[in-house]
Amino acid sequence: MAEENKKGADVEIKVLFFARARDLAGGVSEMMLQVPSGSTAQDCLSKIFTKYPELEQIRECMVLALNLEYTPESVVVNNKDELAIIPPISGG
């Protein structure tokens, strides 16, 4: 739970980029991200999109997963969580 984190302290999460998201993030497949405790997945996304603006292209077309489970953007992230950005692959 978010309350477990010390007030004001940052939490660090790992962000995973898949498929097209990886290309749009300049070929990076994962990155560490520090956010203030109590931050939501949406807060994380804002930070990520500021760093990699090209990702805006797939903002409306991706699955967001926290610790390998589908997550709404309103959920609060915890230290060491893993947030995955998964756009669909069309090719075959």
Next chain:
Amino acid sequence: MKSNGVDSSSSLIRQELEKLKAEKKDIENRISVLEAQLSNDAVTKETDSSSCPNSLLNIDSNSEHGLSPDMIYRYSRHLLLPNFGVQGQSNLLKSSILVIGAGGLGSPALLYLAACGIGRLGIVDHDVVELNNLHRQIIHAEAYIGQSKVKSAAAACRAINSTIQIEEYKEAFRTSNALEIMSKYDIVVDATDNAPSRYMINDCCVVLGKPLISGAAVGLEGQLTIYNHNGGPCYRCLFPTPPPSTACQRCSDSGVLGVVPGVIGCLQALEALKVASDVGESLTGRMLLFDALSAKIRIVKLRGRSLLCEACGENAAFTREVFQNFDYEKFTQTPLSTTPMKLKLIPENARISSKEYKDKVDHGEPHILVDVRPAHHFNIVSLPKSLNIPLSTLEAKLPAIVSALKDEEERKGPDSSSSASLYVVCRRGNDSQRAVDYLHKMGFSSAMDIVGGLESWAQNVDSNFPSY
């Protein structure tokens, strides 16, 4: 009324066609039975001469599960699986699966589904086999280059298993034929390669209530899940908004490591087999992500069905009629066909054909040729003396163009009054237009692009120039 004669003659033809088709089916069945008997006899002779001398004696010995002696022998390793057994195999033999796409995903999926004894297998594809398919589309052999993929795939499946029914659809899967084709099958395997087809197949599955085994692969990554099955989500529940066409990658542009669709296609066959035999726990509600480069497989739990989903939601009115009139190309801003789009961005007088460019080279016109493809494309093949400045770096490399033009003018000598020309080329003639458009804005008003790019050069100027 006037066309009565025509009507009656065409109805006669239809009747005759139906009759011939029925006869053909009957003959094919008889051939299968005879072939099965023949191979069964051969097997009996080979393996054990002390057992029953005549396979006919066995045929009715255990008819409860409906498996003939030949089937028992062919599928014995399946029957030996305690969790699969006679019931699983018998379910497979009664099932029907439609595989849409006989490419990188469809190749292994079809081979395994044919081999494992799916009773009836449908194959849809409008394409022909090309040399650059063969590194991944392992169902096709060199001898079939230029021929229909469906024909090639069906022949390969029949060669492995002549006892199953294989139905060929040498046509594109479209809203006009989708409902009719799909309604004849229990399970659908999406092995296509583009966004509009994926939405179309999903919606058709929702309309007809069919489970959809969906696989995809590009580059070094693959995805796999089952949609519209056991209360799980459909494709639109996850992706209600299509990706922008700029975010879609095709294997023909982005490349793909051959084994990657192979792995996903095999897993599609596995999941289809599990659904068909009603064995085990399917991937419904979960998505498998395959990352070949780092050798990682992750399985993500997906959301449930979306109540707001336009296709399968509570208030969705996605009927057959809506489906048939839905414009998937417009919805996804992506063409269904695999032919690459032809951009028309700059005026005709800012473009020259590959032949015209060849004339300019032959006449020694002072010029530089900028190739705006990515460096790894340039490494495959390039025109002599071309300068590689990838489109993404063009802005930063403008000084390099200025100095190359200057060098060329000096090289040609001060007597030539005209300045050096600037030509731009890429693979197919789209990025070169974007580059010329940008160069015009940056003051390089004489920049021109080569229509159709290096593909046109290979087609119209130098037939020995490699295509890729």
